[in-house]
Amino acid sequence: MFEKSKWIRLPRSVVLGHDVLSQTREVVVETHLTGRPLVVTSETPREVAADRIVAQFEAAGDDPELVVVEEATFEAVEDVLEVARGMDVGYLVGVGGGKPIDIAKMASDHLNVGFVSVPTAASHDGIVSGRGSVPEGDTRHSVAAAPPVAVVADTGVIADAPWELTTAGCADIISNYTAVKDWRLANRLQNVPYSEYAGALSQMTAEMLVDSADSIKPELEESAWMVMKALVSSGVAMSIAGSSRPASGSEHLFSHQLDRIAPGKALHGHQVGVGSILAEYLHSGEQGQWRSVRDALASLDAPTTADGLGVTDEEVLEALTSAHEIRDRYTILGSGISEDAAVEAATKTGVI
Ligand SMILES: NC(=O)C1=CN([C@@H]2O[C@H](COP(=O)(O)OP(=O)(O)OC[C@H]3O[C@@H](n4cnc5c(N)ncnc54)[C@H](O)[C@@H]3O)[C@@H](O)[C@H]2O)C=CC1
Ligand SMILES: O=C(CO)COP(=O)(O)O
Numbered sequence: 001m002f003e004k005s006k007w008i009r010l011p012r013s014v015v016l017g018h019d020v021l022s023q024t025r026e027v028v029v030e031t032h033l034t035g036r037p038l039v040v041t042s043e044t045p046r047e048v049a050a051d052r053i054v055a056q057f058e059a060a061g062d063d064p065e066l067v068v069v070e071e072a073t074f075e076a077v078e079d080v081l082e083v084a085r086g087m088d089v090g091y092l093v094g095v096g097g098g099k100p101i102d103i104a105k106m107a108s109d110h111l112n113v114g115f116v117s118v119p120t121a122a123s124h125d126g127i128v129s130g131r132g133s134v135p136e137g138d139t140r141h142s143v144a145a146a147p148p149v150a151v152v153a154d155t156g157v158i159a160d161a162p163w164e165l166t167t168a169g170c171a172d173i174i175s176n177y178t179a180v181k182d183w184r185l186a187n188r189l190q191n192v193p194y195s196e197y198a199g200a201l202s203q204m205t206a207e208m209l210v211d212s213a214d215s216i217k218p219e220l221e222e223s224a225w226m227v228m229k230a231l232v233s234s235g236v237a238m239s240i241a242g243s244s245r246p247a248s249g250s251e252h253l254f255s256h257q258l259d260r261i262a263p264g265k266a267l268h269g270h271q272v273g274v275g276s277i278l279a280e281y282l283h284s285g286e287q288g289q290w291r292s293v294r295d296a297l298a299s300l301d302a303p304t305t306a307d308g309l310g311v312t313d314e315e316v317l318e319a320l321t322s323a324h325e326i327r328d329r330y331t332i333l334g335s336g337i338s339e340d341a342a343v344e345a346a347t348k349t350g351v352i
């Protein structure tokens with residue numbers, strides 16, 4: 001008897017384009033979200049977008065609240081829950097980069113209320129995904145949560161954001177190559193369930209972005225459009241998979257360790273990009289695809305070295321040799337690589 005079942009949760013509306021921020025309340029009404037909105041944001045995204053959204057809700061008499069968070073921690077989720085419970089919240093709106101969006105996503109899942117994702121930068125692919133990413137002590141959690149009911153991505157706001165945020169988003173997409181390789185490897189060696197559709201979508205998203213690299217330039221709204229489409233597509237791949245596997249492999253483990261070893265030095269996307277060069281070398285050796293990954297990153301102005309990330313060679317080596325410890329996710333790192341192997345991968349690829 002066939003008893004397999006799968007539940008794919010996707011956003012109902014994805015609204016992407018010029019000045020769509022001004023339609024945020026309209027999108028909310030169209031998706032039947034009701035009650036008092038709680039806007040979750042961080043400092044700069046508040047100035048560039050969240051205050052404007054709050055003003056829309058106020059003008060409509062929705063009586064919104066706003067809370068500012070900075071780090072993606074379980075404490076921050078608790079803080080948001082406290083505000084939400086104190087106001088009898090109707091739904092949450094996450095406005096900003098990956099951190100406030102993840103916090104709003106996890107808090108809304110906990111409260112069982114809807115959530116709208118309003119990215120102010122094309123810096124990460126958690127915009128649409130049904131996962132939250134939280135460091136805690138020596139580990140990193142990929143928390144299951146409902147994906148946003150709606151996404152409002154204003155390409156004008158995103159194109160005005162610092163260019164490095166966009167290059168970080170591009171690198172987060174390029175990292176899909178090694179994430180999918182790791183996922184296939186885990187399927188072959190550990191019988192980890194693999195989704196052909198999610199794997200193919202994730203890989204195709206990276207290929208399309210790399211093919212368009214020449215036309216992705218600073219301050220161009222069309223570039224913001226192209227990168228956002230790729231980030232949405234990558235997030236959908238995660239939703240189809242029901243895990244972050246299509247977009248997170250050994251290169252993400254490396255980045256999560258760097259977050260612990262050298263906190264606040266580089267953006268998530270930039271770290272996973274450099275991690276991808278190393279992971280590609282570990283997968284296929286000197287003659288493998290690591291040069292293509294490095295060149296794709298360089299063509300999009302993303303860092304390709306320890307220096308470019310602002311971390312030391314020692315920090316890179318420590319992150320690479322301990323990355324397997326941060327989460328129970330089988331990758332090319334297996335149960336850990338030796339110091340010698342890490343030095344070889346990092347020097348041969350020019351990362352250190
Ligand atoms: N849940 C998921 O599936 C995923 C989650 N993530 C998570 O997302 C986070 C990384 O995302 P980031 O966006 O790099 O972090 P972030 O939220 O800290 O944003 C990075 C910086 O960009 C600034 N910023 C955002 N929009 C801006 C704008 N328009 N103008 C000027 N500055 C602006 C923020 O103030 C912040 O200083 C990590 O915690 C990562 O684990 C990343 C990918 C997927
Ligand atoms: O960053 C992500 C995908 O790009 C999310 O992955 P994690 O589950 O490793 O946090």
Ligand SMILES: [Zn+2]
Nearest residue numbers: 125172268272
């Ligand atoms: Zn990522």
